Amino acid sequence: MIRLDLKRLCDEQGIENPNKFLQKCGITSYTATRLLRNQQDNISFRYLETICLNLHCTIDDLFTYTPKDKLQNDHPLNKLIRLKKKESISSKLKGLT
Secondary structure, X not given: OEEEOHHHHHHHOOOOOHHHHHHHOOOOHHHHHHHHOOOOOOOOHHHHHHHHXXXXXXXXXXXXXXXXXXXXXXXXXHHHOXXXXXXXXXXXXXXXX
């Protein structure tokens, strides 16, 4: 299953209020909430572009793939499998002395 994983990406980049961040990017509160809860059935290319520009990322950073069956090792979808959660910037900063 492929899903939009904005919460993870915002957390990795230290964005503490992703909903407010998406609203500042021009996405309505209703749509931002649905995107963050992964309740949106589709997303426009305009929103994808806006999110990528503001998060300084690429399209493949936005998505996570959870396979139902094991894929071949060379399958391109393997790049979207997120096994280990990255530590957020804010938690890294809190660990500094």
